[in-house]
Amino acid sequence: MNAPLRRLAVVVALLFASLLISSTYVQYVSAPSLNARTDNRRTQFKEFGRDRGPILVDGRPIAQSVEVDDPYTYQRKYTSAQMYSAVTGFYSIVYKPTGMEGATNDLLNGTADQLFYRRLSDLFTGREPQGASVELTIDPKVQKAAWDALGNQKGAVVALDPKTGAILAMVSKPGYDPNALAGHDVAKVTKAWNGLLDDPDRPLDNRAIAGRLYPPGSVFKVVTAAAALSSGDYTPDTLVDGPASLDLPQTSASLPNDFSGACGPNDKVSLLDALRISCNTAFGSIGLDIGDDAIRAQAEKFGFGKALDVPLTVTPSIFPSDPNPPQTAQSAIGQFDVRVSPLQIAMVSAGVANGGVVMRPQLVKDVLSANGVDVIQRPQPERFSDAVSGQVAADLTRMMVAVVDNGTGKRAQIPGVQVAGKTGTAQQGEGRPPNAWFTAFAPADDPKVAIAVVVEDGGALGDAASGGRVAAPIAKQVIEAVLNR
């Protein structure tokens, strides 16, 4: 009977081998995917049980974890919650984290690769891993000025330091209260979430970078002007056709000005004046002259169509891929299918302000270890693109200064400071008030800030709105906040 006994022993060994394999499969091979499942409460408890690092603005937490007596151990709390909601996003037990909570999740919760050596020592000392703190480039005074200046209007404001790319303000209105989504009562969180989803004003959208893209209207003329100047065929003083209405080829339609009448005597206008008074027909004819490829190439140099993480993911702006001539003329003045994010427009101004070099926008100032001493990450200013030459940038600056000094952007004037800007009043079709735009940088000779403002549906002024009347005053207040620091 010993031979079958020995074989039985082998069978037993095989049975146990299958258990070793299946355990290895569960605990090692498939463990990452099991841990990542959204219905896995254990991962949540583990994740929420960590001492998550704060998100700081000027050294003060706008998001932080405080210890509470429930299974999750920590509760995420947001201060000035609405004002920063577009930046922080929220950290929920039910939904995926958004905003910086999502984009820097592995740093905040302490699992990022950069924290590996720190975690290694945690492993041996048995200490709970602590998350890093993420300090933002946001300036609280600038953020507050932008938030207050927008008032009750829907829209967005983005302010950049043109020399470094640091994002000084990022506001999206309406905001929401992330505290309502960070609670530990699943039913309440779900209800709050559904309320926000059903809100027709879409408060969860970060309009500054990743809402629905906007038609830019006349602020796009800066890009068209940049393309024209870069072609070498134009200077600010070149006279271009600026009739009251531009006949478009291949169609009976025509492109009118926003105001009645021609842009200059004999239907001619200089490029500088065309931008100053925002002459549609002049930029339409420039567009027909230089062609859609030249404008698209220029737009892409400013960042259109490019993926960008700041580290929040920015929706790439769009210039239409194959417009016919009439569509090209429309696109040249920022209508037809041109779609932009406010950040992209701020990057255009920032590029002009910085001598033609666009710096990569950045929201993270530095990442510090939990003890607040060791710097884990400190992003250095980085060139994003060379959009135009220094000469073209200087020409564009002169033209944009004229817009504010003596053109459509007078409401952005600041005594003693030269502001360069451009208005936009983007039509949204019959029956809807236009979106009001303004982009600017200042001071023109030594730029400290570049900004883009968009106010949806004409803001408080409705159908009577224009970029100059609605958006320029907001930009002015934000610029003042930067210059008065």
Place this chain on the structure above:
Amino acid sequence: MAVVTAVETRPRRNVELVLLVVSLGIAVGAYVLVGIAAEGRVEANWTWVGGGLAVLVLGVHAVLRVVAPYADPVILPITTAINGLGLVVIHRLDIAEETNLATRQLLWTAIGVGAAVAVLWLVRDHRILARYTWTAALLGFGLLLLPLLPFIGRNIRGARIWIGLGPLSFQPGEIAKILLALFFAGYLVTARDSLALVGRRFLGLQLPRARDLGPILVAWVLSLGVLVFERDLGTSLLFFGLFVAVLYVATERTSWIVIGMSLFVAGAVLAWRIFSHVQRRVDIWLHPFEPGTFENAFQVVQGLYGMASGGLLGTGLGEGRPDIIPFAESDFIFTAIGEELGLTGIFALLLLYLILVERGLRTAIGARDGFGKLLAAGLSFTIALQCFVVAGGVTRVIPLTGLVMPFLAYGGSSLLSNWIVVAILLRISDAARRPAPAEVTG
């Protein structure tokens, strides 16, 4: 029958003592660690829990020195380690769920150890047990079918394998498994010749005569009855597997394994096609994450999550959340260990079981009588099968069923019966390792 000449003649009781101290050290150390991790302090009762366990197993050790000095020195320390680890994990879950099951588990350990000592003391020669072959059959089948009776049978979590008397509940199948192992060994040691030698060859297999198929068909029908009426694949697999294994060892005929496996697979497939509760178990097994089965699969899925969160090294005792899993102290104690002690802990645990089973099979090889061989083989194999059915169930090798890990899981019936199993194995190993009275060759 070939008989192996005994080569080991030393009792090795001191080795056992040293290993026992190691096992107790692991258990007590883990118990103290749980307190430190979960409560931030060393719990006051660690002395009497640790001391209680030590007194019990050292008592068995002392008894072995007297009545079975040549017993296998590894079996008791391994049993102690697993039983102690079970106490630790149950205590750890007590802290999380504010229950007090560990004390009751310790009480049942005492009862189990008492029964083991009684068996060792009273049964000085295991061959005496062969006299009770048919009594064991009657009692064993009776106990197996007991839960089907009205009034005392209890349906717990879909399986009808419990009986209840007032507040007490008991799994008679646990005791039945010993009685049936006894019966199979006693019956097959006499019937083996006709089952093994008569018949004709077909495709390289020695096929039995039709009338010799009787016993295996009876066992098959009974195990299917357990599957269908008690709704428990685990118990069914345990008994049929036990029977086929002992049959194979007795007859040395592979054909019995082929016939047995075919019958079991056919029966299982048939049951799957006919019975909705079997289909549900299979659905949970194959598709635990699909929306349709997710609700029913909650326990399995939480167990997988628990093990996954443990990873290679585990969260550490008292640092995980095994209390999320329903019945973590009994059916799913395996996943609690996977979570807090990691894959490393699971490997260590499975290897402890494997060594235990292989020591049992070694005892069977060393035994000098056919009955002892078959009994030791059968009992060892039940331990292996229970581990496979439980751990395979929670890690999705096979559908989940209602058995529990021997010595580890919370439950009085299981502890009691497994300590008796260990006592019988120790008794047979004593006989197997005792210096042979005379050189025997076969």
